[in-house]
Amino acid sequence: MTNSGRLRAFIAVGLLPTLFIYAVFVLVPIVWSAYYGFFDWKGIGASKFIGFDNYAEALGDPIFWKAFKNNLIIVAASIFGQLPIALVLSLILRKSTFFQRFVRSAVFMPMVVASVVIGMIWGYIYHPQIGILNFLLEQFGLGSWIRDWLGDPSINMYAVSAPVIWANIGPYLVLFIAAIQNISSEVEDAAKIDGAVKSKWLYMIVVPMIWDTIKVAIVLCISGSLKAFDLIYIMTGGGPAQSTELLATYMYNNTFEVFRYGYGSAVSTLIILISMVLVLGSQLLMRRK
Amino acid sequence: MKKKPVSLTALALAATTLLAACGNDASNNAASSNAASSAPASGSSGASASAPASGEKVKLSIWHNFSGDDLRAQAVRAQIDKFKAAHPEIELDAQAIPPDGYRQRLKTVAAAGEMPDVFFTQSGTSIQEFYDGGLIQPITPLLDKYPEWKNNFMEGALDRLSFDGQAYATPLSGSATSLFFYNKSLFDKYQVKVPTTWDELMTAIKTFNDNKITPISLGNKAAWLAQSSILSSLADRVTGTDWFLKAASQDGASFTDPEFVQALQLFKDLSEAKAFQTGANSLDNTQMEQYFVEGKAAMMIDGSWALTNMAATGTPEQLDQVEVTVLPSLPGGKGDPNSISGGSGGGMALSKTVTGAKLDAALELIYAIGGPEGMQAIVNSNSVVNYKVEPDQAVVTPLFYKAFTLFKSVKLTPVYDAYLTSAAADVINNGLQDLLLTGKPEAVAKKLQDAQAQALGK
Numbered sequence: 001m002t003n004s005g006r007l008r009a010f011i012a013v014g015l016l017p018t019l020f021i022y023a024v025f026v027l028v029p030i031v032w033s034a035y036y037g038f039f040d041w042k043g044i045g046a047s048k049f050i051g052f053d054n055y056a057e058a059l060g061d062p063i064f065w066k067a068f069k070n071n072l073i074i075v076a077a078s079i080f081g082q083l084p085i086a087l088v089l090s091l092i093l094r095k096s097t098f099f100q101r102f103v104r105s106a107v108f109m110p111m112v113v114a115s116v117v118i119g120m121i122w123g124y125i126y127h128p129q130i131g132i133l134n135f136l137l138e139q140f141g142l143g144s145w146i147r148d149w150l151g152d153p154s155i156n157m158y159a160v161s162a163p164v165i166w167a168n169i170g171p172y173l174v175l176f177i178a179a180i181q182n183i184s185s186e187v188e189d190a191a192k193i194d195g196a197v198k199s200k201w202l203y204m205i206v207v208p209m210i211w212d213t214i215k216v217a218i219v220l221c222i223s224g225s226l227k228a229f230d231l232i233y234i235m236t237g238g239g240p241a242q243s244t245e246l247l248a249t250y251m252y253n254n255t256f257e258v259f260r261y262g263y264g265s266a267v268s269t270l271i272i273l274i275s276m277v278l279v280l281g282s283q284l285l286m287r288r289k
Numbered sequence: 290m291k292k293k294p295v296s297l298t299a300l301a302l303a304a305t306t307l308l309a310a311c312g313n314d315a316s317n318n319a320a321s322s323n324a325a326s327s328a329p330a331s332g333s334s335g336a337s338a339s340a341p342a343s344g345e346k347v348k349l350s351i352w353h354n355f356s357g358d359d360l361r362a363q364a365v366r367a368q369i370d371k372f373k374a375a376h377p378e379i380e381l382d383a384q385a386i387p388p389d390g391y392r393q394r395l396k397t398v399a400a401a402g403e404m405p406d407v408f409f410t411q412s413g414t415s416i417q418e419f420y421d422g423g424l425i426q427p428i429t430p431l432l433d434k435y436p437e438w439k440n441n442f443m444e445g446a447l448d449r450l451s452f453d454g455q456a457y458a459t460p461l462s463g464s465a466t467s468l469f470f471y472n473k474s475l476f477d478k479y480q481v482k483v484p485t486t487w488d489e490l491m492t493a494i495k496t497f498n499d500n501k502i503t504p505i506s507l508g509n510k511a512a513w514l515a516q517s518s519i520l521s522s523l524a525d526r527v528t529g530t531d532w533f534l535k536a537a538s539q540d541g542a543s544f545t546d547p548e549f550v551q552a553l554q555l556f557k558d559l560s561e562a563k564a565f566q567t568g569a570n571s572l573d574n575t576q577m578e579q580y581f582v583e584g585k586a587a588m589m590i591d592g593s594w595a596l597t598n599m600a601a602t603g604t605p606e607q608l609d610q611v612e613v614t615v616l617p618s619l620p621g622g623k624g625d626p627n628s629i630s631g632g633s634g635g636g637m638a639l640s641k642t643v644t645g646a647k648l649d650a651a652l653e654l655i656y657a658i659g660g661p662e663g664m665q666a667i668v669n670s671n672s673v674v675n676y677k678v679e680p681d682q683a684v685v686t687p688l689f690y691k692a693f694t695l696f697k698s699v700k701l702t703p704v705y706d707a708y709l710t711s712a713a714a715d716v717i718n719n720g721l722q723d724l725l726l727t728g729k730p731e732a733v734a735k736k737l738q739d740a741q742a743q744a745l746g747k
Binding site: 128129243258 | 511566568570580712720727
């Protein structure tokens with residue numbers, strides 16, 4: 001056996017345990033869940049095979065599509081909020097002075113705080129009576145801007161997007177800093193000699209050179225946003241009147257509040273399908289560029 | 290499909306084997322703490338069915354979830370201890386299991402046919418499962434033996450614990466979900482009459498709004514609150530209880546009936562009259578109670594749980610201002626205005642396998658816990674019971690005393706989510722949130738009707 005062949009065999013053997021765990025805890029449950037989606041089942045007691053009824057019901061439920069639309073808002077907020085901010089911050093913070101390291105940790109901090117805590121903090125920021133946001137608006141003479149941020153269905157989706165953006169910049173920042181540090185200094189020097197100003201340097205050098213990283217970040221953004229659940233569950237629980245319902249909270253409420261396990265399983269299978277379509281679609285779009 | 294239940298049962302069996310193994314010396318087990326600790330280690334209790342009358346001790350086992358440090362749990366445990374001390378001829382194995390996993394553990398032993406002789410179960414669907422499974426026997430003989438006890442239960446108190454005219458347990462606790470609290474000082478200060486009719490309520494709302502006081506405190510983030518506390522009582526005032534029971538069983542009435550739409554419209558009217566504070570949909574129950582007890586709102590419609598919560602957060606001066614009554618009446622409504630929505634909690638049920646001398650002992654134990662003496666002890670722990678008893682004023686808080694006195698004098702009407710399917714309850718909860726925003730009563734009524742009909746398969 002050649003050296004590289006041996007290496008490959010070694011890698012395969014090394015991957016086996018992970019693959020096994022992945023299959024048992026990810027792939028099999030997905031298949032099972034899709035299967036339960038064909039049943040009318042309350043979690044206990046007998047279940048009844050009902051074919052595609054659950055799937056049809058979900059696709060025919062306006063709340064499901066509302067949840068989907070809300071999810072797209074989160075996706076958009078993540079891609080157009082998190083990524084640009086993370087990119088700009090990574091340019092500012094790519095060196096390692098004490099100050100920069102401090103800001104970097106500060107930006108990363110929400111990642112290590114439990115999302116329940118973040119949800120509670122932002123819940124109090126938006127609080128209709130004692131919330132600091134309304135308080136500040138009033139102090140600055142912007143009393144007319146005061147809103148019930150989480151209770152008003154015309155704005156609450158945007159309100160809950162803010163903490164989602166804030167809490168998840170960290171990993172993209174790290175990703176981008178690593179990518180930018182990989183751009184060799186010769187390129188930067190050459191650009192400088194050719195007279196590239198900061199903005200040109202960003203568009204013409206940095207973005208193209210870390211494009212692969214950005215693509216990965218976008219995929220992570222999409223899949224992460226479709227999974228979004230915890231922050232919003234804490235802040236609004238999907239309410240009021242299901243105005244901030246996401247696919248995941250919709251699934252959760254149907255499964256664990258209404259006890260329709262079969263229906264909830266069908267919805268989670270649909271979430272997986274939708275995620276796959278979106279991720280593949282975004283890959284295709286970016287490949288064309 | 291049969292696959293799932295089978296695998297679940299297998300799991301349950303496996304778990305039971307483990308539990309049963311622990312169970313044999315469970316009376317010395319740390320988990321069974323408190324009440325159980327003084328009992329000598331005993332063998333499995335279900336084994337010897339009828340013990341001889343003399344000589345050998347009668348072995349009896351009881352499971353309950355009064356394991357906490359709250360006053361009510363202590364009161365119940367004290368009753369069990371008293372019974373144990375008074376009956377040296379009975380070998381009592383009492384297990385206090387924390388409430389969180391209680392129901393699951395009970396179900397596990399039920400699946401294995403190793404039920405304790407006497408056990409605590411919730412009312413409604415919980416006890417129904419045991420009844421449907423043929424696992425419990427009626428305690429009607431006990432109630433007949435002590436007619437004075439039986440007759441002191443409030444009307445309907447045993448309903449959710451009875452099947453086919455036979456009582457299977459007596460409630461150890463009760464709940465009222467729509468007590469109408471108001472702040473006496475605010476009503477005096479602005480010279481508002483405490484509302485007894487809907488018009489007076491609307492006048493009060495207007496006066497308080499004019500004076501920049503929130504009329505009614507509401508925190509409906511969790512969504513069940515408006516349903517459980519406001520709608521259950523308000524709709525009953527309009528439709529009467531009979532209509533609701535029919536609509537809930539989808540038998541002769543529909544939620545799209547005009548009287549129910551009218552009830553939803555009245556709730557919407559409250560919202561449009563700005564009766565609730567801004568952001569009512571994003572505040573929770575605790576925040577709503579705090580808001581009221583701090584004197585920022587003049588009224589609050591909340592359940593009996595608020596009595597304990599307010600007592601824990603409010604100062605004595607703040608609590609002194611709080612008065613409690615029933616929701617205002619509706620002229621022309623079909624419901625009894627002197628009523629509060631509420632129900633019975635769970636009680637001690639009796640395993641079907643218990644016979645002979647053991648049966649007598651078990652019935653006495655049930656009487657010791659849920660009988661007049663037990664009811665007195667529980668009510669003295671600031672807990673509402675569905676039983677006519679006078680709390681000891683030296684022991685209970687003044688607010689509880691007021692509320693319980695009121696509770697005893699009114700009729701209880703059904704709480705909506707206790708009778709609706711969980712799918713329909715979810716729909717009406719969301720619908721009420723929607724009514725606080727822009728929702729239309731007709732649309733909400735339609736959705737509720739569809740959900741209940743679909744869930745019942747009609």
